[in-house]
Amino acid sequence: MLFMLIVLSASTLTCYECVPGVYGSCSDTTKECPTADHQCGAVRVLTYIGDFKTSDIQAKTCALAQDCIEGSINFGNAKTMITSKCCNSDRCNTQPAPDAIQSLPNGKKCFGCVGETCDNTLNCEGSEDHCIKTTLTVEGKKMTVKGCASKLMCTAASNPQLSGLIGAVDCCQGDFCNSASSASAGLLLLVVPLISLVLVS
Known part of the structure; x- marks a missing residue:
């Protein structure tokens, strides 16, 4: 039984976690991921009204591969862009997700x-x-x-x-x-x- 627990804990990652609060800022803590399918990840959600950036929310945590997404929704006058960065070693999510570049x-x-x-x-x-x-x-x-x-x-x-x-x-x-x-x-x-x-x- 002890061997199984050691193998199970060795197969999961420990990642930095930073969940933004009301004011959008947070401090890194560490979290053990729930399963071996999880990676360490960082996500960034930017919202623009016209050319003005109205919000820039950043977070870090354990994430599944399908949650490591990039894309945008564009209504013309309002646009939301999401970037993420995932990695597969302990506490590898030290850096935030990259800034989204306004595209052509x-x-x-x-x-x-x-x-x-x-x-x-x-x-x-x-x-x-x-x-x-x-x-x-x-x-x-x-x-x-x-x-x-x-x-x-x-x-x-x-x-x-x-x-x-x-x-x-x-x-x-x-x-x-x-x-x-x-x-x-x-x-x-x-x-x-x-x-x-x-x-x-």
């Missing part, structure tokens, strides 16, 4: 919304290869949101850990494919659940 248009085009008008052309950027559409309720009023997203964001949004928090998100491929399909509330709440997905896993 990639040629894909989706519908975007300005106010209640959702027939504006939005030029997708970087790895954004899908169009998205959802509706959400803000102050009792339903509002449609359309834009561009990386494939990985669409996959993350369909994750069972997130679906209860963000509702359904319609993703599609092909220019302007986000014109008519329906969706349910919650896409703008994607930032916090994605952080939770990486931190809780």
Whole structure:
């Protein structure tokens, strides 16, 4: 029995953990990962309104390989970018995840919304290869949101850990494919659940 415990503990990593609080800052502590499938990871979530960076949230913890994600969701006037960095040795996540670089248009085009008008052309950027559409309720009023997203964001949004928090998100491929399909509330709440997905896993 003792041998089994030694083998089990030797096969899991010890990683730095830093879970941001209310003010977005945190201090590194150490954490033993729950299983041998976990790696040490760092994640960074940046939100922009226009060219102005409105938030830069960084965290570290144990993470599964599928939680080491990079991608973005782009509504034109608002964009959220996620980067991560994972590694496979004890306490190797000393450095934060890299800063996301604002990318250039990639040629894909989706519908975007300005106010209640959702027939504006939005030029997708970087790895954004899908169009998205959802509706959400803000102050009792339903509002449609359309834009561009990386494939990985669409996959993350369909994750069972997130679906209860963000509702359904319609993703599609092909220019302007986000014109008519329906969706349910919650896409703008994607930032916090994605952080939770990486931190809780």
